[in-house]
Amino acid sequence: GDSVTQMEGPVTLSEEAFLTINCTYTATGYPSLFWYVQYPGEGLQLLLKATKADDKGSNKGFEATYRKETTSFHLEKGSVQVSDSAVYFCALSVRYSTLTFGKGTMLLVSP
């Protein structure tokens, strides 16, 4: 079946540090890939997406590139802020199926 594996958290960084959150997947078809973010006390918000190999999704300084050869979709940001503290979920969707989520990675950014 389809699955998403994310690195264990929490990831603890100082403000302005570089962020990488790893995500790898297995899928029976050709998936679309997503990153969602959940701020404390809120629901999930779509952060970025990529629908085909080598596509790069980007939003709010975050980026992720769809790597079919390594079945990965790692999330990166060059300089994190305290306001980026949240839980980040990697997800995939194969056509006509529901979204499959990873377990989430908590990011804590200190001043």
Next chain:
Amino acid sequence: ETGVTQTPRHLVMGMTNKKSLKCEQHLGHNAMYWYKQSAKKPLELMFVYSLEERVENNSVPSRFSPECPNSSHLFLHLHTLQPEDSALYLCASSQDGLRAANYGYTFGSGTRLTVV
């Protein structure tokens, strides 16, 4: 404003109570979902409705009863819950029925449920 509104935001109920969670979307989506999010557990998909028809029910106990009267509204009726049902319940919607592959889902802010 996310486009998906859930009410109430917080709910405390006793194990013998009956309550309902409400979800409303004005995005023109035609599929809606209920998820359960418990501490230290992955997101659990509970129910899926596409074009107002329930298409997925992931072995959810009968004390949870969904209702989708139209494509804009989704309810989760609760009765005789257990303390382990305490969680954040998230509603989501998507375009093109189950063909969410290119669009993803839009989530509400959730209802924080506490069963005492």
